[in-house]
Amino acid sequence: MATDRILTIPNLLSLLRLVGVGLFLWLLLDVDSPGWALAVLMLSGFSDWADGKLARLLGQSSRLGALLDPAVDRLYMVAIPVGMAVAGTVPWWPVITLLAREVALFATGPLLASRGITALPTLYIGKAATFALMCAFPLILAGSYSGVVASVLHAGGWAFLLWGLGLYLWSLVLYWAQTILVMRAMPRASARDADATPDTQ
Template sequence: MAQHQDEVEPAESPYYHRVVTVPNVVSVVRFALIVPAVLAVLDIDEQPVRALVLVALFSLTDWVDGTLARALRQRSRVGEVMDPIADRLGTVAIAVAASVVGLFPWWVLVVIAVVDVVVGIATLVRGSLGALRVTTVGKAKTALLMVGTVLVLAGPAWSSPEVTDVGRVLVQIAAVLHALAGIQYFRQALRR
């Protein structure tokens, strides 16, 4: 009896060892959006809509690549490694820019950076880069952080400080969840 591809181990998938897949192309686009998004956030006083659009696109690609990987059954080893790197690098860079311009509280940036550095070192030391499985807390953190960031940037674009305030609350909740998810990922890394 033939196995459905969802039931096949990832390494047995015909796409697992491929570099060029549709989800991986989306991840490359996400990498390409990081610098323009950061520069736009730093220039938010001059062009707030541009900052909002670029960060929203960056955030959207995180959801799109995962959805495409599942829908097209194109999960790959390159994607497993590239996706979290793009996510971490972009998230930290955008958080730095938002903190510099006064949109994020500095403690949020510190939590994100410290957790990512500790988990990153643990995954490198234990050889588990790309092998960590996303947790429910991690998914909730990512969703809240991305929605919160977009709302923080939507406030200046829409001339609505209330929207920015709602975004800040979500970003701060996400920072707490980021620390909790970091503990989970750290434990996973040590078990590998």
Template sequence: MCWWNPANLLTVARLLAAVPAIWAIVSERFLLALIVLLLAGISDVLDGLLARSRGQVTRLGAYLDPVADKLLLSGCYLGMGVSGVAPWWLVVLVLGRDILILAAVGVLLLATSVRGFAPSMWGKLSTVVQVIAGVTLLLAAGCPWAPLGRLGWWLSLSAALATAWSGADYLRWLVVRVVRRGNSGFSGHV
């Protein structure tokens, strides 16, 4: 099966969409950023549906999909920090958790035979809350309406809590597998 099937092309497009999304945020073109993010979100749903419905699930797609998601979300949070849309404490937390996960996956890939990393429920929840908070912060920056700004702050706090909890859950999972069970105990989430 060739790698350039429609699902993988959508994933690559989402990966590339990080550049205009971040540029739009840093340039304070928040409506454009929201449009790019909306299209990226639609592509995230469609690539999986296409791959499964056409029987075109590939190893490349399985690796690229979470990379595209993380690059887009982390890059947008970094852009929101630079432009003053998101508080830096949230940006550091989001990026820190993602770096922790990437480092853990790198160690597992190098040191073990583990190759499958399913996302945890807490990781998925964290991503959803980060997306909702990020969109709300961008809306508040583009349309400075006081209640929207307050909602953005509370959602930022919620995203921080979900992100911290998710990061702690990933650390717990890693420690349990490495320290208590050794390499043979790996089968879980990242």
């Protein structure tokens, strides 16, 4: 059961992942150290898996974690491809696709808020897409070096990227379908609150 706790191990891991976004961009673009940037991505991917696992094992699920974890995931999904595109490691077209998906998903927020809903439940297909993309970019980054192994990693990274993009776009369709269902089934939040207020006259 989600609680109002803030100081939990999963939340700490999510905050460390948040710091890792800036560290990754600094290492990749300023220091020009793709190897260390890759290490940050690998640690971030592990902590992304660990915070959910620990939340269940330790009974430390929280409302903050339910909001923070997907928010950090989305930030990574923007910062990592943009940083790698700026560095010339990936072309811009998959980056623009991801950004367009994020903008389209963000557009559901005001619609849901009008019905008194802050967010829809996370879809497993969205988690699978995030997993694929979190595998794709480190593999592509590792494949930026020369050699046979790097070539294999680069090809694997692109396979994960195309798979992740497909799942990511499909999850957008499902989120929008859920949003439309919510808009049709639920009245506006103000009207619902007015109906719930006792008539004192």
